[in-house]
Amino acid sequence: MAPHGKCCGDTNHQHEDPERGIQYGLYTKINLNDLECLNETVEGSGKTVFKPWEERLNRTNFVESDADEELLFNIPFVGNVKLKGIVVIGDSSDSHPSRMRLFKNRESMTFDDVSIAADQEFELQKDTEGLIEYATKIVTFNNVNYLSLHFPRNFGAPNTTIYYIGLKGEFSEAHRHGVTICNYELRPNMSDHKNPLDDNVNQPLA
Known part of the structure; x- marks a missing residue:
């Protein structure tokens, strides 16, 4: 009998730490409608790898690269x-x-754009359970919208497969500036735009 009385029977099953799930909750702050995954085999499959921490071991949804190993x-x-x-x-x-x-903050990048220097790079290890966390430079990634x-390459296969991408961090609402309403003068007040050359003029022109 499992010590907690309820287990899935999967030898790779890990009992969840609720705090870890909260830390990796940034997937809820993604605008999925505008998320893009370039070179995915199935359109829209890239969006499915951003999911709750508790579902990270679910292999039902995944993204696979198409023409080569890049994603x-x-x-x-x-x-x-x-x-x-x-x-x-x-x-x-x-x-x-x-x-x-x-x-960071480079909208709608294409494969033509990735030749520039990245803000940070990681050599990845094979991870099938989400045991490895890659810490970012917080100073660099402090204000990301x-x-x-x-992912430029894999360990040698023709195509790359990803089941889960977890993003850990903090979220704050974007500052929304109110619309400034300006009332423009249709007929300027000449006294507000006095010309020194007009000092001897008693009345402005109508």
């Missing part, structure tokens, strides 16, 4: 994010990504 995610947030860490779950095979490059993740 590029363009992730817009609905506010400002302080990104502290990332978890990437892949397959135990060579399709697991082996490198990850992060770009758009994040791009580039």
